[in-house]
Amino acid sequence: MSTKDWIEKDFYKVLGVSTSASPDEIKKSYRKLAKQFHPDANVGDAKAEERFKEVSEAYEVLSNDGKRRDYDEARRLFASGARPGGFPGAGAGSGPGMGDLFGDGGFGDLLGGLFGGGGGRRRSGPVRGNDLETQTTIGFHDSLRGVTVSLRLIGDTTCGTCAGSGAKPGSSPRVCGACNGTGSATRNAGGFGFSEPCRECRGQGSTIDSPCPGCHGSGRVQQARTVQAKIPSGVRDGSRIRLPGKGAAGERGGSPGDLYVSVQVAPHPMFGRSGDNVTLIVPVTFPEAVLGARIEVPTPLDGDVTIALAAGTTTGRVLRVKGKGATKRDGSRGDLLVTIEVAVPQNLSTKARKALQSYAEATADHDPREQLAAFRGP
Ligand SMILES: [Zn+2]
Ligand SMILES: [Zn+2]
Structure with a gap:
């Protein structure tokens, strides 16, 4: 892509956004267009492929704050009639040269900032720091x-x-005497002038x-x-x-x-995370699950809350405590998702064992595996 080429390209128009579009608008529009023109979705369609390239190229520049600033600045200058004079292959001498407008810096730095630079560009202007x-x-x-x-x-x-x-x-x-601060030198070969970095200052324009x-x-x-x-x-x-x-x-x-x-x-011993929700496993006793109960559960940021356990709550059931989860991007809160787990005691007192045995007798006619019988093999 030549200098003239990209300066004439309207990246905003390519992405279908206004020049004042927010980064979000740019991203949204890019995603939509990239999807529409993606080569995978348009096999053998050269036009779509071309559009896909244009869209990617425009997004590459407009999605980066620094590049977008440089691009806007460059376009503004071009709109005012400036032309990239003094560049290899560019029409130097026609109209005001960029050197006049930029002084010691140069348009090359804008281009370099955008496209990684070429061998002949001037290096004496400001350069943005690395990410x-x-x-x-x-x-x-x-x-x-x-x-x-x-x-x-x-x-x-x-x-x-x-x-x-x-x-x-x-x-x-000191301004380099060999190149007068331009950072480039012209070498003559076969009647043609080639521009190359000044050897004296290694293209810096100053020593x-x-x-x-x-x-x-x-x-x-x-x-x-x-x-x-x-x-x-x-x-x-x-x-x-x-x-x-x-x-x-x-x-x-x-x-x-x-x-x-x-x-x-870092992981938490008790709380977990699922998207914008916070997760928590809460053990309950068998009677609580069967008869229903009001139980206190901790939340990560808002102290304890009381939740109502309905009679007949099965193990693994997830209860939602609204608004007690993580903060979302829009400022609202996710939920606390409480997974109920029926706790099975590992040690029973004699009294508890007797009570459980009489419970078993009282419910002897209930077979929880009745359903399975239908699927049993011969
Ligand atoms: Zn020099
Ligand atoms: Zn120093």
Whole structure:
């Protein structure tokens, strides 16, 4: 895809959303279109395949905050009449060049940010920091209540000694004389000019005479830092949470990346989780199950509640306590699902044994396995 190509592509139009669409709207529309044009659903349909590619490409850019910002910015500039001058193969010299508009930075950085960059792009402008991944384990109750955890991260961060410039304090990077700060040089071959990264500054557009002792001129240092991550209430085991701007520092004033935190929830000895519901097994006695009872059960966040056990409740029956589960995305609560389990005593007193024996005599005409007889073999 050429520079001109993508700048003329309207990713918003491709996804059928407005330029002010929320990330949710974009995702929803993408899912719908991706499903509609998926190659599996349109075998041999080249048009659908093309649409599928377009939709994926548009989503790739619009689903990423940083890329979307760059894209919007680029389109805004193009709408105002700018053209990507000074690029290999682009019509340099026609209209205002991008260099005039961007100064030392360049359109190449916008493109690079979007598409991973090419060999000839200028590297002297701001570069967004990398996204980082980490993981944390939280307790069951914290997962329900929400919790702020301190995450220790080791990674690239802006050098404090030189504030990221790479130059020794008191000095500053010098515009590269070989390329006049453009970062690219033109090589002539057979009457044609080829653009390639400047060898003097390795495409940076600037050179550092006295490198910063803290970072040896890179402007970045490996450093441990602590990030406070707010884990929302109701988080599920295995969730991945995005913390915007908490990733690696950007280069040369670029915005920081995002931090993704995978959350593991430690199991609880009593409570379990099923989607937004919390599960609990509650043992009851045989008389309670047969005669019915009001029993107290604990909830994870709201103290004890009393539930009514109907007469004749069978073991394995699930009772629902509304609104005592985990917090859902919309802020409402899931339920507490109580599974009734009839407890069988392992030791009986003489009195209890006698009572049970007389109960057995009193119910001798009841055969709970009557139904099975019909299915017995010869
Ligand atoms: Zn430094
Ligand atoms: Zn240079």
